[in-house]
Amino acid sequence: MLTPASTPIDLAAWRSRALAFERAVKTAVLGQDGAVRLMTIAVLCRGHVLLEGDVGVGKTTLLRAVARALGGPYERIEGTVDLMPNDVVYAAFVGEDGRPRVEPGPMLRHGEDLSVFFFNEINRARPEVHALLLRAMAERSLTAFRREWSFPHLQVFADRNRVEREETFELPAAARDRFFMEIAIAAPAEPELRRRLVFDSRYHDTDRLVETVPEAVVDFRGLAALASAIQEAVHAAPAIETYVFDLWEALRAPAGAGLIVPGVAMDRLVQGGASPRGVSALVRASRAHAFLDGRDFVDPRDVAAVFGPVMAHRIFLSAAYESRRDSVVPALLEAAFAHVPVPR
Amino acid sequence: MRRFAAPLLLAALVGLSATGAARPAEPEVRLDLPRDHGWWIGDVLAMAAEITVDADLVLDPASLPRPRTVDYWLELRAADLLDGGVRDGRRTYRLSLEYQTFYAPLEPKAMTVPPVVLAFRAGGDPVTVTVPPWRFVTAPVREILAPTSPAALRDPRAPQVVDTLPAQVRAGSALAVTALAGGLFAWHRNLPPFRRRDRPFADAARALRRTRKAPDGPDRRRAALIVLHRAFDRAFGRRMGAADVAAFVTAKPAFMPLGERIAAFFEASRAVFFAATPTDGATSEDDLRAFAEALAAVERRRP
Numbered sequence: 001m002l003t004p005a006s007t008p009i010d011l012a013a014w015r016s017r018a019l020a021f022e023r024a025v026k027t028a029v030l031g032q033d034g035a036v037r038l039m040t041i042a043v044l045c046r047g048h049v050l051l052e053g054d055v056g057v058g059k060t061t062l063l064r065a066v067a068r069a070l071g072g073p074y075e076r077i078e079g080t081v082d083l084m085p086n087d088v089v090y091a092a093f094v095g096e097d098g099r100p101r102v103e104p105g106p107m108l109r110h111g112e113d114l115s116v117f118f119f120n121e122i123n124r125a126r127p128e129v130h131a132l133l134l135r136a137m138a139e140r141s142l143t144a145f146r147r148e149w150s151f152p153h154l155q156v157f158a159d160r161n162r163v164e165r166e167e168t169f170e171l172p173a174a175a176r177d178r179f180f181m182e183i184a185i186a187a188p189a190e191p192e193l194r195r196r197l198v199f200d201s202r203y204h205d206t207d208r209l210v211e212t213v214p215e216a217v218v219d220f221r222g223l224a225a226l227a228s229a230i231q232e233a234v235h236a237a238p239a240i241e242t243y244v245f246d247l248w249e250a251l252r253a254p255a256g257a258g259l260i261v262p263g264v265a266m267d268r269l270v271q272g273g274a275s276p277r278g279v280s281a282l283v284r285a286s287r288a289h290a291f292l293d294g295r296d297f298v299d300p301r302d303v304a305a306v307f308g309p310v311m312a313h314r315i316f317l318s319a320a321y322e323s324r325r326d327s328v329v330p331a332l333l334e335a336a337f338a339h340v341p342v343p344r
Numbered sequence: 345m346r347r348f349a350a351p352l353l354l355a356a357l358v359g360l361s362a363t364g365a366a367r368p369a370e371p372e373v374r375l376d377l378p379r380d381h382g383w384w385i386g387d388v389l390a391m392a393a394e395i396t397v398d399a400d401l402v403l404d405p406a407s408l409p410r411p412r413t414v415d416y417w418l419e420l421r422a423a424d425l426l427d428g429g430v431r432d433g434r435r436t437y438r439l440s441l442e443y444q445t446f447y448a449p450l451e452p453k454a455m456t457v458p459p460v461v462l463a464f465r466a467g468g469d470p471v472t473v474t475v476p477p478w479r480f481v482t483a484p485v486r487e488i489l490a491p492t493s494p495a496a497l498r499d500p501r502a503p504q505v506v507d508t509l510p511a512q513v514r515a516g517s518a519l520a521v522t523a524l525a526g527g528l529f530a531w532h533r534n535l536p537p538f539r540r541r542d543r544p545f546a547d548a549a550r551a552l553r554r555t556r557k558a559p560d561g562p563d564r565r566r567a568a569l570i571v572l573h574r575a576f577d578r579a580f581g582r583r584m585g586a587a588d589v590a591a592f593v594t595a596k597p598a599f600m601p602l603g604e605r606i607a608a609f610f611e612a613s614r615a616v617f618f619a620a621t622p623t624d625g626a627t628s629e630d631d632l633r634a635f636a637e638a639l640a641a642v643e644r645r646r647p
Binding site: 235237239240297298299300304337338339340341342343344 | 570613619620
């Protein structure tokens with residue numbers, strides 16, 4: 001059921017559907033309310049998401065639950081060292097008659113209706129595969145079988161574990177910038193939830209767990225129209241524009257803005273601040289956050305709620321601080337929020 | 345003075361380990377001594393020794409006599425060496441020594457000044473040259489058996505009391521300057537006892553009282569809200585938003601009774617600054633002023 005752009009969209013109904021989507025995902029994923037909210041925002045903004053976290057904290061389960069609640073064709077691929085771009089696009093095999101066959105691979109199998117492409121352990125794949133994925137993410141299109149394929153509903157979800165560094169290929173800066181959000185997943189902190197995760201048999205079998213998630217709670221075909229409707233309907237006041245711009249400036253030149261992070265030479269910290277694409281993603285995510293909150297305007301809390309996941313991976317530090325990224329970037333964001341006044 | 349009275353060819357002990365073909369000439373020492381006798385306790389005796397050595401001999405400065413107490417009765421006050429230069433392959437040094445005698449003799453007596461040994465070096469071989477001992481006769485100053493009378497003493501002078509007033513004045517003024525500097529430093533660094541209590545809300549209330557006189561306009565209310573926002577930022581120690589109200593009240597429990605009004609303020613500000621259709625009615629400027637005064641009152645009572 002495709003909603004033409006001309007027909008007005010019932011935002012209130014869509015909001016309750018989005019909240020239902022959140023609830024559906026939460027039935028399978030325990031203690032990740034923040035991450036689920038961020039995933040919902042990414043879905044409402046048609047943004048690609050990279051999940052990062054330790055091994056076995058539920059990244060894959062979360063992505064599978066989201067894909068199921070979203071409905072639509074869904075494809076999954078595992079990143080490995082020997083995975084080549086052709087393996088993503090084509091499936092080559094020897095047919096029953098002994099002759100070689102080439103058929104559409106994972107990405108093309110469902111045609112142009114593909115809604116979720118799920119790339120597991122993306123940092124194990126080679127840069128050639130990253131390049132293919134970059135184009136698919138940025139342009140939602142692909143060239144195969146001598147023709148152009150476009151995927152209007154495509155959303156790429158990827159995950160990578162940050163424990164291993166062996167036999168992995170770091171994502172280039174350009175690739176990370178194309179991810180709308182980078183969400184850090186950690187095991188829930190509450191002892192009660194952790195006990196349930198370990199002892200409740202419901203969480204032992206991931207396949208059965210994901211099957212309990214209601215299917216197609218939101219219609220993936222309507223999301224594109226909804227995303228632009230949200231961006232038009234939710235108001236960003238001049239005070240918010242000033243705030244976002246000030247935050248952007250502060251991260252671009254932290255020393256000039258007067259930010260202080262203990263033990264860090266601020267004038268040498270940042271090599272490149274966030275890109276305009278990144279800041280526009282921030283504004284879109286803030287609007288979606290306000291929409292989920294039931295408001296028709298953005299306020300500073302919306303910006304603060306999505307700032308880290310949207311912006312942290314788009315700040316490029318100088319080489320001296322890159323290895324301390326995990327501690328320096330949160331401290332930098334914290335300093336920016338403690339320093340930039342709002343309203344001004 | 346006996347001018348080179350005794351051209352003593354004191355071929356002073358030359359410790360030569362020489363096996364060289366051309367045996368070097370002996371060093372020569374000529375003394376220039378003070379007169380033989382007529383010396384009293386306390387007199388200064390100046391003598392000189394002219395030492396002539398082969399040009400390739402270099403004096404070791406470490407062997408020069410240092411001014412010191414030579415004996416219990418003799419003091420060497422000064423020693424001076426003059427390099428006279430080389431002539432005919434021989435180098436001349438002039439060593440001037442100034443002794444002072446403290447010997448109190450009961451009768452005229454000849455005293456002997458001990459010898460001085462100088463070391464020279466010629467290509468690694470040490471050579472010593474001795475300035476020989478010499479004598480002078482010293483005599484008592486006064487009659488040995490003369491009775492001691494008080495009149496022999498010089499006029500006693502009244503003991504002088506040292507005037508400490510200038511020192512007291514100096515010490516007092518230095519103390520005052522130090523205290524003043526310390527006070528200024530404490531004031532400058534905001535240290536006790538000059539610690540200025542930061543009163544953001546009092547400042548905000550004052551600023552709002554002042555704006556009452558400014559021309560009225562649509563921006564005035566926004567400006568008033570911003571003044572209060574900055575005051576909250578200062579009081580909270582970082583930028584404060586609507587989400588921070590609970591943390592603020594927990595950190596500063598004195599503001600607990602105003603908690604609802606603080607939350608309402610942030611809501612009102614949100615409606616003005618961020619809402620899609622800005623509402624301007626909820627709180628008037630007078631309400632804001634009263635709110636600032638209430639905050640300032642709490643702040644005054646409890647820091």
